[in-house]
Amino acid sequence: MTVIDTPLSADAQKVSDLVDDLLEQYPPASTPAREFLGQQFDRGLAWVHFPEGHGGLGLSPGLQRSINERITAAGGPNSMSRNPIGYGMCGPTVVVWGSEEQKQRYLRPLFTAEEIWCQLFSEPGSGSDFAGLSSRGSRDGDEWIVNGQKVWTTLAHLSRWGLLVVRTDPEAVKHAGLTAFVVDMHAPGVEVRPLRQMTGEAEFNEVYFTDTRIPESEMLGKPGEGWRVSLTTLMNERVSIGGTIPRKGSGSIAALVNAWNDLPEDRKDAVTRDDVMKLWSRAEVLRLTNIRANQMRKMGDPGPEGSIAKMASADLNKDILAKVVDLLGADGMLYGSYEMIRPETAMESDTLQKAFLRSRANSIEGGTTEVMKNILGERVLGLPGDVRVDREVPWSQVPRN
Numbered sequence: 286m287t288v289i290d291t292p293l294s295a296d297a298q299k300v301s302d303l304v305d306d307l308l309e310q311y312p313p314a315s316t317p318a319r320e321f322l323g324q325q326f327d328r329g330l331a332w333v334h335f336p337e338g339h340g341g342l343g344l345s346p347g348l349q350r351s352i353n354e355r356i357t358a359a360g361g362p363n364s365m366s367r368n369p370i371g372y373g374m375c376g377p378t379v380v381v382w383g384s385e386e387q388k389q390r391y392l393r394p395l396f397t398a399e400e401i402w403c404q405l406f407s408e409p410g411s412g413s414d415f416a417g418l419s420s421r422g423s424r425d426g427d428e429w430i431v432n433g434q435k436v437w438t439t440l441a442h443l444s445r446w447g448l449l450v451v452r453t454d455p456e457a458v459k460h461a462g463l464t465a466f467v468v469d470m471h472a473p474g475v476e477v478r479p480l481r482q483m484t485g486e487a488e489f490n491e492v493y494f495t496d497t498r499i500p501e502s503e504m505l506g507k508p509g510e511g512w513r514v515s516l517t518t519l520m521n522e523r524v525s526i527g528g529t530i531p532r533k534g535s536g537s538i539a540a541l542v543n544a545w546n547d548l549p550e551d552r553k554d555a556v557t558r559d560d561v562m563k564l565w566s567r568a569e570v571l572r573l574t575n576i577r578a579n580q581m582r583k584m585g586d587p588g589p590e591g592s593i594a595k596m597a598s599a600d601l602n603k604d605i606l607a608k609v610v611d612l613l614g615a616d617g618m619l620y621g622s623y624e625m626i627r628p629e630t631a632m633e634s635d636t637l638q639k640a641f642l643r644s645r646a647n648s649i650e651g652g653t654t655e656v657m658k659n660i661l662g663e664r665v666l667g668l669p670g671d672v673r674v675d676r677e678v679p680w681s682q683v684p685r686n
């Protein structure tokens with residue numbers, strides 16, 4: 286087969302030259318990770334679609350993939366695995382909604398993972414219906430006082446900053462009464478308690494706010510714009526969770542192929558081979574769909590294709606890892622320890638058994654599969670909307686328990 290090298294576009298060439306320069310001047314093998322990431326940020330290679338001076342070059346987000354691939358291949362560090370909520374969701378929200386001072390203050394240490402971030406949206410009474418949340422924020426001079434409880438807060442135990450949404454106007458309809466802030470996770474009145482998962486680990490937490498003071502300057506957007514701010518976060522969350530583009534045959538599907546290869550010959554029957562091939566094909570279709578969605582993605586606005594990727598990748602990953610554990614046979618039941626640990630990162634597993642248990646969360650975290658189906662049904666297929674009885678009612682008058 287003849288491979289034809291297509292010439293790089295001017296933008297792709299510019300990015301490629303900058304990556305060459307980064308790798309030459311700061312060889313990953315001899316450069317501390319934070320220094321390397323700082324240099325990557327300063328060259329505009331952190332989020333290439335962000336504006337210049339804020340970790341980007343104002344170019345197409347599709348170019349980020351080749352940057353990441355080259356840096357990974359050279360053994361360089363990865364901001365996404367060190368600060369997943371920060372890199373995937375909080376950075377993209379700060380760049381759209383933050384003041385110039387906030388962007389200057391937060392983006393670089395977020396990217397270098399010197400400062401870990403968490404997302405404080407979900408509450409015990411509002412997950413899917415996140416706009417119905419009850420945590421309150423009230424103005425006191427040039428500060429806001431926050432009281433309430435958040436839940437499922439990934440990596441809150443390591444976080445320096447949190448992206449917080451609270452209700453500041455209970456008399457407005459639910460979506461209109463929300464306001465977003467950057468909250469200092471070390472401020473008085475912030476308490477983080479571990480929540481243990483079925484893996485034994487506690488990568489997420491409950492977070493309690495008791496008279497926590499936040500300066501007005503830490504608001505993102507304006508009072509009442511919290512819903513619009515959080516849509517930026519949620520759209521990016523879906524792409525960040527479901528839209529990653531692994532190399533062909535890598536990731537959990539590689540684990541399945543390995544498990545198949547390791548099977549004794551008498552267990553390699555036609556039905557199992559068929560199951561493995563179907564999953565492999567689904568993985569490849571999703572990978573190609575994500576490549577296409579990534580090319581089409583508008584600057585900074587992932588759009589509904591993020592919900593497709595999120596939904597499809599959740600179901601696929603669960604199915605692949607369930608099949609891996611099946612193929613492992615009795616070994617699939619061997620689990621090292623359920624001792625509670627506080628992991629340094631989220632969404633990563635060092636054994637296949639743990640990856641299987643962790644994958645059960647895929648169709649819940651970042652919006653459930655059922656809710657993704659509602660979004661796609663309404664926004665893409667134009668089907669009739671979900672029943673929303675509280676839409677026109679002031680939040681304070683909506684019945685709740």
Ligand SMILES: Cc1cc2nc3c(=O)[nH]c(=O)nc-3n(C[C@H](O)[C@H](O)[C@H](O)COP(=O)(O)OP(=O)(O)OC[C@H]3O[C@@H](n4cnc5c(N)ncnc54)[C@H](O)[C@@H]3O)c2cc1C
Nearest residue numbers: 404405406407412413437438439646649650651652653655
């Ligand atoms: C591993 C993990 C990490 C997480 N990390 C974070 C985090 O860092 N920050 C954060 O803020 N949150 C986080 N979450 C919370 C997550 O966003 C919520 O769990 C999710 O949005 C669902 O909300 P819920 O758990 O309250 O379930 P509910 O909203 O109570 O849903 C219960 C069930 O009802 C279904 N359902 C609800 N509404 C509808 C509807 N309109 N139509 C059809 N079905 C519906 C749901 O699909 C689900 O099956 C995390 C969750 C997990 C599992």
